[in-house]
Amino acid sequence: MSRHLTSWRKQRKSGELRGLSPRKRGRQKKKPAVSAKEVDQLRRENARLKRELEQAKLVIDIQKKASEMLGIPLRSLDDEGND
Secondary structure (H helix, E strand, O other): OHHHHHHHHHHHHHOOOHHHOOOOOOOOOOOOOOOHHHHHHHHHHHHHHHHHHHHHHHHHHHHHHHHHHHOOOOOOOOHHHHO
């Protein structure tokens, strides 16, 4: 009996009996692994989208100024539903 306990203690100490160790109950949340390549790709896409947004803002600003110069009233978002 003593030999079994000694053997069991050695196994437990070396980590062979991990299945018997207490665990948290329920689902364990795992963080998704994000690779450096994916992070770099997302940064490039973010920079591209920012450039596109700035261009769109510039176009809208030019359209507003042109409509003011030509005396064409612009419709607001509230007016679009009243067609």
